[in-house]
Amino acid sequence: MYEDFASKLAATMWADFDETPRRADGPPAEITDLNTMVIDGNFPWTIVTVETDKGVTGIGEAYPSPGVHEIITDYLRPVLVGENPTDVERLYNLMRESLSGRGSQEGVGTIAISGVELALWDATGKLLDQPVYQLLGGKVREEVAVYADCHAGEAMVESAKEGQEEETYEPEAYAKAARAAVEDGFDIVKFDLDVPSGREIDTLSRHFDPAEIDHKERVVAAVMEEIGDDAEIAVDLHWNFSPETAERLCRALEPYDLAWIEDPLPPENTDAMRELKRRVNATILTGENRYGRHGFRDLIEDQAVDFLAPDVPKTGGIAETKKIADMAEAYYQALVPHNIGSPVATAATAHVGATVPNFVALEYHAREVPWWEDLLARETDFIQNGRIQIPDSPGLGIELDWDVVEQHRKE
Known part of the structure; x- marks a missing residue:
């Protein structure tokens, strides 16, 4: 009797194991x-x-x-x-x-x-x-902060259009762009510092002489003088410097107490990044050229930087970015996601930011695109006063205006 029961149980278990798992009512869609x-x-x-x-x-x-x-x-x-x-x-x-x-x-x-x-x-x-945030475990915040990337801000773009390219990268242009962003409600503004100074230099060497360092410092000083405490200031170096130049530039910028210095070194060498962080008094951010939690693991475990900048539509997607954030939280590191995308990438990043505690702000890189907001079929702007209210509608909570998309579609 026992043998009969055991054989029937084994047969039933094998049948269940062999059958492809399905929901009781089948998949909701294909x-x-x-x-x-x-x-x-x-x-x-x-x-x-x-x-x-x-x-x-x-x-x-x-x-x-x-x-x-x-x-x-x-x-x-x-x-x-x-x-x-x-x-x-x-x-x-x-x-x-x-x-x-x-x-x-x-x-x-x-x-x-x-x-x-x-x-x-x-x-x-x-x-x-x-909404996606609910599928990820729910919200820890109702809105996420957005920071303005101003290296292509209105002041610089317009001066370049008017044939004044030599003035485009001067400190005064940065100050005007920063003020415009602050007046739009952004609490953090960021600028590129790996920009022309008007001097001929060998960029391949990754070395800057004192005059180049001075130009970068004057840019930061002009922005700081213009906006003061109205907003935090961050700078991006785009991996263009050697360790010795990055250290000298970081030291020159220490008095300005920047929100962060982004990508001071090429992205591959975590040891070099950790050593730079140890040697300077600056908040260091990197990550847009890393892929998935495996690509971020050494940055996190070695505590080589302060802030991590995964790019959601590049590093693996929404869930993978949340996993990166979860790993980083164990080491008290925060996320400041890279984002050069349309409203779709921006909304996806906002849903991640809504669900993890260690989220500072996401990037907005399209202030010079006047129809960016028009891509969305909605009554109000998606970004308001440097904030995004997390959409409660199903999915990402946004819909594209396909007529506007068609107007700007690239073959």
Whole structure:
């Protein structure tokens, strides 16, 4: 009798194991197509769409990169069509496996996967009638701060258009751009410091002489004098300096108590970054050229920087960025995500910021694009007074105005 019961139990367990797991009422939808289009903004914003058989379309965005369209349509589309779009974690790993050996760990492969992942979250939220932040565990804040990247601010762009390029990178132009951003309500403004000074220098050496250091300091001093305590000031060095130059520049800027100094060294060498942080009294930020939690692990474990800057549609997507934030929280590091995208990438980053405690601000890099807000089908601006109120609508909580998209679509 015992043997009969055991054999029946084993047979039942094997049958359950052998059967593909399904929800009681079946999957809520199936993916029918994936595609991309490019909006011709200040960067080529690559919009990704995931179509489903329920009439729901998920909208995502991939970081601007050649080859993204081909990877999504030629490699990822055959893998995902017919799959359940709400199984985001499984499909993320499926995409990585399908591109194994073709760049799924970093680079353009990860970028393509990131764009699809954003669209999957948007589709899932719409199908389940929940905002993405709720699917990630809920909000820890109602709004996220946004900082203004001003290196292409109005003052500099207009002066360049008027044939005054030699004045574009002078301290006074930065001060005017900073004041304009502060008047728009931003509490943090950022400028590039790896910019021409009017002198001929050998940039390949990554070395700056004292006169170049002085030019960068004068830029910061002019901005500080203009806005004072009205906003914090950050600067971006774009990986263009050697350790000795980065150290001298950081020391020259120490009196200004900057919000952060971004990417002072090339992105590959964590040891060099940690040593620089040890030697200077400055808040150091990096991360836009790292991919996934594995790419951030040594930065976090070695505490090589203060702030981390993953780019959501580049580093792996929404869930992967949240995992990076969770790792960083264990070491008391904060997120300041990189973002050069359209409102789609911006909304996705805002949902991450709503769900993790160690979030400072996300980047807004399109102040010179007057129709950026027009891309959204909504009555009010998405960014108001340097803040984004987290949308409560299903998915990412935004919808594109496809007529405006078509006006700025790039073939």
